Amino acid sequence: MSPHGRPKGSHPAAQRERAPVCDAGVAALGYSGRMKVCIVSDSHDRAEALDAAVRQAAAEGAEAVLHCGDLIGGHTLRPAVKAGLPMHLIHGNNLGDSVTLHRLARDSHGQLHYHGADARLELAGRRIFVVHYPEYGHAFACTGEWDLVCCGHSHVAETRQVAHVGGGRTWLVNPGTVAGLSAPATWVMGDLEAMRFEIRTL
Secondary structure, three states, X not given: OOOOOOOOOOOHHHHHOOOOEOHHHOEEEOOOOOOEEEEEOOOOOOHHHHHHHHXXXXXXXXXXXXXXOOOOOHHHHHHHHOOOOOEEEOXXXXXXXXXXXXXXXXXXXXXXXXXXXXXXXXXOOEEEEEEOOHHHHHHHHHOXXXXXXXXXXXXXXXXXXXXXXXXXXXXXXXXXXXXXOOOOEEEEEEEOOOOEEEEEEO
């Protein structure tokens, strides 16, 4: 244990996450409004690439990681978790070893959150939906119920705003494939205060 009473190597943000669930099953997590996040997807067992993106994001001030699916094996996470950032994970069309992912999340002291097929989060006052397929992401963005929708699967990095039924616009972010499979190895740095999303290349 550290002198602050938390497991050694754990990021302080992981300790702030233990918050209640608000309406519609959205997990409300207590971060400051100036929060930055690392958005990744389709790591496909490439642990080194995921680790590189997470560490670069942490160095730039990211407080959490959103993984949009096709993580596959639990071993893919082991290097990246050493950066200490809380990580929110879903599975994609490649389910992988869900039993190990559940076990890692259970034993992570609040650092890893394995949500299953999709995740409904509230970070720094922003309502965020995470799903693997881009067409599902677009559909949820169109509802107007979310400030940010993150997706993956296509291995094509893209950030854009989608018109929704309420007359406004929702950010739809696809970080591409951090593994660099049939495409450049990319991830996205998101600023939840400014609602600015930048595609980065490893």
